[in-house]
């Protein structure tokens with residue numbers, strides 16, 4: 082299922098309700114934040130009223146000793162202090178909530194995405210997921226941490242100021258309502274256009290980042306082709322586009338600011354004029370006029386803020402929708418009802434493929450396996466041999482349950498005599514160690530890289546595994562030995578070293594089933610012999626573990642109890658090296674073409 086485009090066009094504010102489960106744990110903090118919000122709003126609203134009292138009862142009595150003003154002014158200062166304290170508390174609590182809830186959402190989405198099967202990542206780009214985890218959560222955080230709090234404060238204040246107006250100047254209300262509509266409606270219209278342009282400008286920035294990410298990942302290739310000026314120009318074109326879109330947005334926004342200021346001023350001046358006329362005519366006291374003006378200003382300001390906040394709320398609703406979509410995509414491969422943990426199997430796992438036919442979900446028309454039947458005893462070492470695309474890795478993928486049989490598939494996989502789904506996913510994968518063809522090195526220390534499959538392993542165990550995999554010496558020679566950081570932000574390992582590290586990792590995991598994909602990449606003779614020696618160690622577990630190895634070298638094939646030859650998704654031959662050579666079939670042909678028949682094997686000197 083492809084994910085929705087991340088433009089928020091269809092989002093409605095109700096989409097924010099997806100966040101409800103994340104708000105629930107923080108109900109006390111939310112209640113407290115609302116209380117401070119109400120207290121701060123009450124303090125603000127009491128100001129204009131105090132102003133009227135001051136003007137009418139204080140200033141109006143000209144010629145008196147100003148000492149009687151001390152009390153009211155001190156009172157006002159008290160209100161201002163309360164306003165400051167309550168606002169600060171509200172601000173801090175709301176920001177805390179915004180950050181906390183966003184962090185929770187981010188962790189939940191990441192944890193969930195990590196459980197998705199490889200098929201999910203075939204149709205969802207990693208960049209898309211990352212953008213949701215960063216950009217969308219940031220949008221939600223802005224709204225929860227600031228816009229929503231601003232909106233609520235202005236809503237309370239706007240409604241409060243309106244109520245005070247109705248109470249003190251009911252006849253003015255109609256005029257105020259008309260004026261507000263005159264300011265708000267055009268603002269909402271312009272606001273919508275600003276939002277669209279904001280979205281465009283964000284997309285253009287994302288385009289520029291995409292260009293940069295690709296180029297930086299392949300910077301050596303770019304420099305090798307002396308394409309730096311071309312790439313700079315391509316990036317500059319993308320940033321220029323982003324700049325132009327952003328400029329258009331700010332121009333529209335500037336026009337909107339001008340309109341709001343002028344319209345507000347016109348409305349206020351007109352009100353003041355009417356009010357001043359009423360004071361002169363004796364229909365209204367000066368204090369009442371002052372109070373009314375401030376209330377009207379409060380109403381107008383809060384309406385303007387609310388219109389702006391609404392835009393943010395819509396954008397956050399879109400972001401929430403996209404995050405919830407990720408969070409609510411169930412992983413396609415999960416434990417079956419009543420799945421059992423796979424019991425410890427010190428003699429290795431027995432594996433059986435029964436008349437297995439399989440298509441990858443993205444290739445329903447092309448079978449990757451056709452009626453494969455293979456019985457592997459516990460403790461046996463089986464070499465899989467065959468041309469590229471024969472289906473060897475597919476057997477591994479299905480054993481690990483990275484893919485499940487779909488509607489057009491048939492047969493089954495048995496582990497320890499039970500269908501693979503009988504066992505819990507976690508226990509199944511805990512019982513399998515893998516050495517992929519392209520060994521993955523994480524950007525952490527060498528020690529942690531080896532410990533990846535068994536994080537609780539002791540230092541001595543790590544070193545023993547490294548020694549068996551012929552990795553100890555080169556690891557010791559690194560600048561900080563086993564503590565040297567590797568990978569992207571550390572030491573770069575050679576292809577052969579990476580493979581030995583991956584073998585050490587698998588040996589340390591010490592699982593009853595080892596799935597080994599022998600690397601085909603060309604290594605120099607010395608490196609090749611080291612890798613071969615490491616493989617020997619991995620393959621020496623006959624009787625204690627079952628090993629399935631996708632083999633490309635004679636030495637590996639010869640160590641196997643049995644060789645299974647695959648072609649176009651089928652098993653075409655089975656037997657031992659000499660038997661298969663004698664048969665003169667596909668194996669004999671492959672052996673003469675590849676180094677299967679050629680490479681000799683001699684352990685390197687330690």
Ligand SMILES: Nc1ncnc2c1ncn2[C@@H]1O[C@H](COP(=O)(O)OP(=O)(O)OP(=O)(O)O)[C@@H](O)[C@H]1O
Pocket residue numbers: 441442443444448449467468469470471472473474475476
């Ligand atoms: N994720 C996938 N989605 C769709 N098709 C796939 C996928 N992985 C492999 N295939 C296809 O399934 C078939 C079997 O592939 P598989 O990787 O099992 O071959 P292999 O024998 O391991 O080859 P190699 O030695 O080159 O790795 C091929 O036709 C391949 O293109």
